Amino acid sequence: xxxxxxxxxxxxxxxxxxxxxxxxxxVSFSIAPGEVLSVVGESGSGKTTIGKMVLQLIxxxxxxIRLNGxxxxxxxxxxxxxxxxxxxxxxxxxxxxYNPIFKADRVLETVRESFFPGVKRAEWSDKVDQAxxxxxxxxxxxxxxxxxxxxGGQLQRMLIARALLLDIELLxxxxxxxxxxxxxxxxxxNLLGDLKERGLGVLxxxxxxxxxxxxxxxxxxxxxxxxxxxxxxxKVFGDPRHPYSRNLLASVPQLHRKWSxxxxxxxxxxxxxxxxxxxxxxxxVDEGHWVAA
Amino acid sequence: xxLQVEDLRVHYRTLRGDVRALDGVTFGLEDGEIMGLAGxxxxxxxxxxxxxxxxxxxMRHVGGTAVLDGEELPIGDDRAMxxxxxxxxxxxxxxxxxxxxxxxxxxxLTADLLRAKGKSFREVRPELVRRLELVGLxxxxxxxxxxxxxxxxxxxxxxxxxxxLDPSLLIADEVTSALDVSNQKAVAETLVxxxxxxxVKSMIxxxxxxxxxxxxxxTIMIMYAGQVVEKAPADTIINxxxxxxxxxxxxxxxxxxxxxxxxxxxxxxxxxPQLLNPPTGCRFRERCPLAHxxxxxxxxxVAIADDHVASCWKVAN
Numbered sequence: 001x002x003x004x005x006x007x008x009x010x011x012x013x014x015x016x017x018x019x020x021x022x023x024x025x026x027v028s029f030s031i032a033p034g035e036v037l038s039v040v041g042e043s044g045s046g047k048t049t050i051g052k053m054v055l056q057l058i059x060x061x062x063x064x065i066r067l068n069g070x071x072x073x074x075x076x077x078x079x080x081x082x083x084x085x086x087x088x089x090x091x092x093x094x095x096x097x098y099n100p101i102f103k104a105d106r107v108l109e110t111v112r113e114s115f116f117p118g119v120k121r122a123e124w125s126d127k128v129d130q131a132x133x134x135x136x137x138x139x140x141x142x143x144x145x146x147x148x149x150x151x152g153g154q155l156q157r158m159l160i161a162r163a164l165l166l167d168i169e170l171l172x173x174x175x176x177x178x179x180x181x182x183x184x185x186x187x188x189x190n191l192l193g194d195l196k197e198r199g200l201g202v203l204x205x206x207x208x209x210x211x212x213x214x215x216x217x218x219x220x221x222x223x224x225x226x227x228x229x230x231x232x233x234x235k236v237f238g239d240p241r242h243p244y245s246r247n248l249l250a251s252v253p254q255l256h257r258k259w260s261x262x263x264x265x266x267x268x269x270x271x272x273x274x275x276x277x278x279x280x281x282x283x284x285v286d287e288g289h290w291v292a293a
Numbered sequence: 294x295x296l297q298v299e300d301l302r303v304h305y306r307t308l309r310g311d312v313r314a315l316d317g318v319t320f321g322l323e324d325g326e327i328m329g330l331a332g333x334x335x336x337x338x339x340x341x342x343x344x345x346x347x348x349x350x351x352m353r354h355v356g357g358t359a360v361l362d363g364e365e366l367p368i369g370d371d372r373a374m375x376x377x378x379x380x381x382x383x384x385x386x387x388x389x390x391x392x393x394x395x396x397x398x399x400x401x402l403t404a405d406l407l408r409a410k411g412k413s414f415r416e417v418r419p420e421l422v423r424r425l426e427l428v429g430l431x432x433x434x435x436x437x438x439x440x441x442x443x444x445x446x447x448x449x450x451x452x453x454x455x456x457x458l459d460p461s462l463l464i465a466d467e468v469t470s471a472l473d474v475s476n477q478k479a480v481a482e483t484l485v486x487x488x489x490x491x492x493v494k495s496m497i498x499x500x501x502x503x504x505x506x507x508x509x510x511x512t513i514m515i516m517y518a519g520q521v522v523e524k525a526p527a528d529t530i531i532n533x534x535x536x537x538x539x540x541x542x543x544x545x546x547x548x549x550x551x552x553x554x555x556x557x558x559x560x561x562x563x564x565x566p567q568l569l570n571p572p573t574g575c576r577f578r579e580r581c582p583l584a585h586x587x588x589x590x591x592x593x594x595v596a597i598a599d600d601h602v603a604s605c606w607k608v609a610n
Contacts, residue, residue, distance in 0.1 A: 042473040151564050181333040182501065183561035186545045190560075193553040207474065210504075214547040214558070237549060251478040253505040255531050255548055259478065260508075266475070 001201050002054065002087075002170050003030040007063035009049050022275035023049045025225040026063075033169065036192060036202040038212035038233070040248075041222035049225075051174045051205045055089045056080060067170070085115060088163035089172040093179055094155035098147040104158060105143045111165045131161040135191055153184030157191060164195075171195065174205040189215055209252050213237050218288075221245050224272045226279030231289030241291040243267040295495045296322035296345075296462055301357035301368075303344045313568045314340040316519040317357070319594065320602075322462070327488055327496045329506030329527065331542075332516035335565060339387065341516070342464040342499045344368055346384045362461055379410055383460035383493070387467045389451040393439040400435030403454060410458065417457065424453045424492070428483055445476045452483060456492040463493040467500055481509045503546060507531050512600065515539050518565045518576040521594075525601035536603040538577045575606065583607050 009024040024046040031037045039047045052058045054065060060073045072083055091097060098104055105128070112124050119127075129139045135157040142154055150158070156176055163171055173192065177185040192202055192215055206212050212219050213233055220230040221244070229242045240246045250264040282290040301318040304311035314337045322328055330338045343349065345359060345366065354369035361381060367373035386392050394402050403421065404414035422432045428449040439447060448468065456463060465484060469477040487493055500506045506513060507527050514524040515538065523536040534540045541561045551558075563580040566572050574589040575581070581588070587606045594604045 042475070153560075182503070182542055182545050183333055184564075186547070186558045186560040189547070190553070190557060193557075209474070210547045210549045210551070213549050214551055215553050233552070248474055249549065251475045252549055253477070253481075253502070253508045255504045255507060255543070255546060258508055259482070 001031055001033050001068060002203075003066045004028055004050075004054075005064050005066070007050070007053065007065065008061045009046070009053060009058070010061050020276075023225050024053070025275060025279045027222075027225075027227055028063075029220060029227075029230065031170065031201040031203060033201050034196050034199045035218065036196050036204050036216040038204045038206060038216035038219045039222060040206055040209055040212050040219060042207065044224075045222040046225040047205045047207075047222055048174055051089065051172045051203060054170075054203060055087065055172050056083065057089075081115075085166045086168055087170045087172065088166060088168050089174065090156065090159045090163065090176050092175040094152045094159065095147065095179075097159060098155060100147055102146075104145055104147045104150060104155065107159070107162050108165065111162055115166060127165060128161075131164045132158070134164060135161045136187060137161065151184060152180045153187055156180065156188050160188075160191060160195075168200065170201040170203065172203045172205070175207070177211065178206070178208065209237070209248065210254070221248065224279075225275060226292065227282060227290075228292045229290065230282070231286070235286060235289045239286075239289075241285055241289070244269055294321050295324045295326070295362060297360045298345075299358050299360075301341070301344065301359060302355040303340055303348065303368075304353050304355050305340075305351050306353055307351075307569070310569055311353070311355075313519050313571055314352075315344060316568070316571065318516075318519075318521055319357075320514055320521055320524055322495050322497070324494055325488065326512060327485065327498060327510045328524075329503075329510035329513040330497055330499045330516065331501060331503050331506060331513060333542075333565060334501065335518075335568075336516040337519040337568075338499050338501075338516050339466060342384065342466050342497060345462065345464060345497075346378060346382050347371070347374065379406070379455075379460065380458050381460055382462045382464070383455045383458070384464040384466065385452055385455045385468050388471070389468065390444055390447050390471060392451050393447065393454075395439055397438075398435070399437055399439060399442075399450060403435070403457075406454070407457075412458070421453070421457060424457070425450075427486075427490075428453055445472065445479075448472065448476075448480060449483070452480070452487070456487055459492055461494045463487075463496045465496060465498045468498070469500070469505055470502065477505065478508075481505060485509050503531070503543065504548070515542065518571060519568050520576060521602075521604065522577065523601075523603040525598075525603075529598075529601055535597055535601070535608050536577075536605050537581050537583050537607065539603075541580075541582075575604075 005028050007027045010020045010022040013019050013021045041047045053060050064071050065073050108128050112119055132139045137157055177188050196202055204216055216233055219233045219236050221228050223244050229236055229245045240249055247266045280292045283293050285291050299319050301315055303315040305314050332338050359366045359368055407414050407417055430449055469480050488496055498506055510527045513527050513530040515522050517538050523539045534543055545558055545560055561580055566576055575592045578584045578588045592604045592606050593609055594602050595609045596602050
């Protein structure tokens with residue numbers, strides 16, 4: 001469905017854009033319908049940049065992104081709106097995603113205004129109710145409330161409901177649960193599982209490996225803007241082949257296993273070098289399991 | 294016992310009345326104990342940490358005591374507390390990345406801090422340098438401005454500064470939440486090392502990340518809506534929690550190795566009560582699967598074992 005091919009992104013930084021920072025280097029992957037693909041990595045690894053490029057919030061420096069075979073990077077403004085009918089994003093901070101002086105359900109109304117101007121109000125409110133119910137929210141409990149009256153989990157699910165009002169095929173979920181409490185984050189996570197069972201593709205950007213492990217079939221581990229390992233979740237987390245992946249997994253705090261019980265010495269990694277040269281090529285070590293050399 | 298907190302009550306003043314952020318908190322901390330303090334946002338964990346060192350303008354000490362090393366902490370009295378801060382009680386604040394004065398070099402800033410406590414920078418300097426080396430910083434950072442250090446370095450610098458005068462109690466408030474996985478591990482392990490080397494006697498690690506605090510804490514205390522629900526050794530809290538809230542909280546944590554297809558985790562329905570006019574009785578009642586009529590009365594703190602306390606009627610029976 002969605003396909004990234006040799007995508008590069010460099011930002012201009014410094015005074016008057018005098019320096020260049022290459023944030024994403026030669027990344028290629030694809031997402032199929034009904035699949036959750038996780039992108040994990042530390043801050044600065046380029047995972048959020050990928051999400052933004054897929055959402056067309058920033059341009060692609062090199063390479064192409066295709067949705068159902070159509071190159072979206074070349075799309076003009078008018079065509080982009082059609083694209084947003086099919087691809088939507090939800091971001092980290094639910095509290096700042098809403099305008100605090102408007103009632104929260106206004107985000108749902110604006111969808112009607114800009115995408116379905118012909119739909120009648122009554123018909124639309126049925127659609128809204130359905131969308132809210134499908135994300136596990138009770139319409140009477142959340143409609144006509146201000147953002148501060150709702151919990152983070154409710155707000156986040158409402159944003160997903162908003163995306164569902166459009167006939168989306170792909171949802172970009174960028175750290176959508178890292179600001180939520182342990183008791184409510186799992187609702188949002190299970191909702192993503194629900195969506196994938198309904199045939200939606202999800203690009204799940206996170207720094208939390210346990211979340212990625214829980215929800216996704218395939219995972220991509222990124223470092224310094226390039227992919228270091230990618231493959232089925234079970235294979236990557238069960239048998240990590242790249243030293244960076246091993247370090248990452250050894251550092252993750254886990255319940256029922258203490259660091260002190262089996263201390264692991266972290267392996268030495270290559271430092272961040274010239275980001276403009278192509279990253280090491282990926283090698284297939286197992287079926288669908290790729291590792292950077 | 295290093296710290297004994299009895300029935301501590303701290304309220305926030307708002308226009309609509311007092312928000313009871315801490316409503317009768319009682320617990321003890323042994324010498325050398327690292328206690329993890331966990332709970333949902335708004336449960337009062339940060340307020341508890343702050344109360345032990347400095348109440349901000351909106352906070353009011355309503356009742357209860359905190360005794361540190363046999364001497365009562367003058368919680369409500371900002372001036373009297375000043376004598377105890379940094380020397381007896383110290384804190385690594387939530388946003389320690391921006392905790393240092395950006396306009397002063399780190400060495401100058403440290404000297405200022407020490408002078409305020411009547412200590413000479415020159416005398417403390419060798420020890421400071423030794424500790425900087427311990428966390429992998431060179432002496433040169435003292436001539437740097439905070440902005441010249443990376444996030445992880447700033448975090449380590451603040452850790453060394455906070456513990457420089459060997460406080461008896463250290464409060465570490467969400468010290469790892471802004472860091473990457475590998476830095477998280479390093480910082481967490483440094484906290485343990487500081488305790489082992491005697492830089493601090495005991496520690497309260499405030500966090501929302503139970504799996505992280507489990508790695509380093511001796512005991513874990515769980516708070517809910519301004520009250521303590523359970524305190525026990527870390528292994529007991531994780532492997533055999535007794536309070537229904539603790540059980541639900543731990544049941545909602547995903548782990549590496551657990552997949553959506555195999556086992557569906559369950560969330561806790563509902564949300565915590567408002568603390569402006571909190572309900573009487575057990576505050577978890579509304580969300581609790583085991584609630585019964587007795588729960589409208591305040592639950593007793595039941596000692597299940599010597600070091601294991603839970604406040605619940607189910608546990609009492």
